[in-house]
Amino acid sequence: MxxxxxxxxxxxxxxxxxxxxxxxxxxxxxxxxxxxxxxxxxxxxxxxxxxxxxxxxxxxxxxxxxxxxxxxxxxxxxxxxxxxxxxxxxxxxxxxxxxxxxQWAAARLEAVEGSVASTARRLGVAWATVWSAVAAWACQVVGDPGRVGPVARLGLDETVMRSASRLARRRYVSAAVDAATGQVIDIFDGRNAADLHRWLEQQPAGWLAAIEVVCCDPHEGYRSGITRARRDTHLSDSVKIAADAFGIVRLANQALDGARRRVHNETTGHRGRKRDPLYHARKLLLTGAERLDAAGWDKMLAALDAADPTDEIRECWVAKEHVRDIFRADDPLDAQQHLNEAIAWCEHPSAPPELATLARTLRRWHTEIATAVRTRTSNARTEAANARINHVKRSARGFRNLRNYRLRILLAAGRQPCQTQPVTPIRTRRPSLVA
Incomplete structure (x- = not known):
C-alpha cells in the first residue's frame, strides 16, 4: 500500500x-x-x-x-x-x-490559487522553503525540451512588472506567446528593439526558421527588433509583421476620447460631470455602430447635437468606424480600400488635431495592417495570456525579482493549453407547486 x-x-x-x-x-x-x-x-x-x-x-x-x-x-x-x-x-x-x-505547492501556484506566502502559511513553513521547492519544479517544466514546439505565428506584448516610484522608473517585461494556442513561450526584460533582438539571438536556429508571422501592437520597438533580427539572426527574411487589430482600434478610440475631453473643456470650462451630455454618452461613443440599438443612437446623437458645436467629435467617431471597418472586411481588397478611406478622412485639412496623429500611425503601419488582414493574425490569444500574467502578478502582490517572475509565469501559462471537458447542463427540478 x-x-x-x-x-x-x-x-x-x-x-x-x-x-x-x-x-x-x-x-x-x-x-x-x-x-x-x-x-x-x-x-x-x-x-x-x-x-x-x-x-x-x-x-x-x-x-x-x-x-x-x-x-x-x-x-x-x-x-x-x-x-x-x-x-x-x-x-x-x-x-x-x-x-x-x-507537488501540491507547485500545482497550487500553477493554478494561481494563491501566492508563495499563503502556501507557506498553509504548510506551516517559511517562504524560502516553499519557493526553493517550487523553483526546482518550475525549472524542470521550463527546461523540458518538448515544452515549446514549432511556432508559426509569434505574438509579442508588454506588461508592467513594476510601477514607477520616487526611486525607480517603470519596468516593462515582454511576453513571447504562440498566437495560435496562447502558450507563453518566454518572458524577457524590456520592450525595446535591443531587448527583443537580444532574446531572438538566444533562440534555436530551427525554431526561428519556422516563424512566419510576428504579431504585435503598433510599437516601434518591436518592429525595429524584428527588422534587425531578419538581418542578424536565423529569422527568415520572409517573416511578416502584423499589426494587432485591437491596438489599432484602441488608438482610434483614444483619438475620439481625447477630442471629446478637449471639446468639453473648451465649451464648458470644466471636466466631465454626471449631467453633462458628452460625459453621459462617453461609452456610447466608443461602442461599435452595429451594436447600438435605437435608444443608444438617439442618446448619442442628442449628446452630439447638444455639446458638439464644431462637429469635431462626430468626425472622430466616423474615423473610428472607418478603422473598425478595416478589420471587419473579409476581402483584403475591401480592407485596403477602408484603410485608404480612413487615412484620407484623418488627413483632411478640417480634421481635428487628434486625427492627425492617428493618420500618421495608419500611414506608418500601412503594410503591417494589410498583413494582419491578409493573414487573419491577431493578438487575441496573446492578450488572454497577458491577462493570466497579470493575474499571477496580482496573486503575489507584485514582483521585484525577474527570475522569480519568469518562473511563476511559465509555470502558470508556459504549457500547452489543455482542452477542457464541455460542461453538461443540469436540468433544475421543477417546483411541485407550478401548475
Whole structure:
C-alpha cells in the first residue's frame, strides 16, 4: 500500500495534537545494504528523527511526518565514505517538505490559487522553503525540451512588472506567446528593439526558421527588433509583421476620447460631470455602430447635437468606424480600400488635431495592417495570456525579482493549453407547486 505518496515507508504511530495529525514513519528493516563507494556491507548506527511537512488532507488539515531515518556507516577503514543516511521517495535529501507536499505547492501556484506566502502559511513553513521547492519544479517544466514546439505565428506584448516610484522608473517585461494556442513561450526584460533582438539571438536556429508571422501592437520597438533580427539572426527574411487589430482600434478610440475631453473643456470650462451630455454618452461613443440599438443612437446623437458645436467629435467617431471597418472586411481588397478611406478622412485639412496623429500611425503601419488582414493574425490569444500574467502578478502582490517572475509565469501559462471537458447542463427540478 502506498502511504504519503511513497511505498517504501510504514506508519508506526499516529497522534492528533491540537487538530494536527502527527505520523511516525520508517522504512522496513533492510536485509543487506552495501556501501556505494567500496561495496562493503554497511552497518547501522540507529535511527534519527527527521520532521517533514506533508500536503493538506481532504479535511484541509496539515500533517506532520516524523521520519525515523536510518544512518549507515562503512566499516572499511580505507573508504572515504564514512556515514550516510538512507534515501527514500518520501522526501528529497535536506528538504523540509515531502515530495507530495512539493507537488501540491507547485500545482497550487500553477493554478494561481494563491501566492508563495499563503502556501507557506498553509504548510506551516517559511517562504524560502516553499519557493526553493517550487523553483526546482518550475525549472524542470521550463527546461523540458518538448515544452515549446514549432511556432508559426509569434505574438509579442508588454506588461508592467513594476510601477514607477520616487526611486525607480517603470519596468516593462515582454511576453513571447504562440498566437495560435496562447502558450507563453518566454518572458524577457524590456520592450525595446535591443531587448527583443537580444532574446531572438538566444533562440534555436530551427525554431526561428519556422516563424512566419510576428504579431504585435503598433510599437516601434518591436518592429525595429524584428527588422534587425531578419538581418542578424536565423529569422527568415520572409517573416511578416502584423499589426494587432485591437491596438489599432484602441488608438482610434483614444483619438475620439481625447477630442471629446478637449471639446468639453473648451465649451464648458470644466471636466466631465454626471449631467453633462458628452460625459453621459462617453461609452456610447466608443461602442461599435452595429451594436447600438435605437435608444443608444438617439442618446448619442442628442449628446452630439447638444455639446458638439464644431462637429469635431462626430468626425472622430466616423474615423473610428472607418478603422473598425478595416478589420471587419473579409476581402483584403475591401480592407485596403477602408484603410485608404480612413487615412484620407484623418488627413483632411478640417480634421481635428487628434486625427492627425492617428493618420500618421495608419500611414506608418500601412503594410503591417494589410498583413494582419491578409493573414487573419491577431493578438487575441496573446492578450488572454497577458491577462493570466497579470493575474499571477496580482496573486503575489507584485514582483521585484525577474527570475522569480519568469518562473511563476511559465509555470502558470508556459504549457500547452489543455482542452477542457464541455460542461453538461443540469436540468433544475421543477417546483411541485407550478401548475
Amino acid at each position: 502506498v502511504l504519503l505518496g511513497a511505498d517504501c515507508v510504514e506508519i508506526t504511530r499516529v497522534r492528533v495534537d491540537g487538530g494536527e495529525t502527527v505520523l511516525w514513519v520508517q522504512t522496513p528493516d533492510a536485509q543487506r545494504v552495501l556501501c556505494g563507494a567500496c561495496g562493503v556491507r554497511a552497518r547501522s548506527k540507529g535511527r534519527r528523527e527527521v520532521r517533514l511537512r506533508d500536503a493538506p488532507g481532504r479535511d484541509g488539515g496539515v500533517c506532520e511526518v516524523r521520519w525515523r531515518k536510518r544512518i549507515w556507516w562503512c566499516p572499511n577503514a580505507g573508504c572515504e565514505t564514512r556515514t550516510w543516511t538512507e534515501e527514500c521517495e518520501l522526501a528529497a535529501p535536506r528538504r523540509v517538505l515531502t515530495c507530495r507536499a512539493e
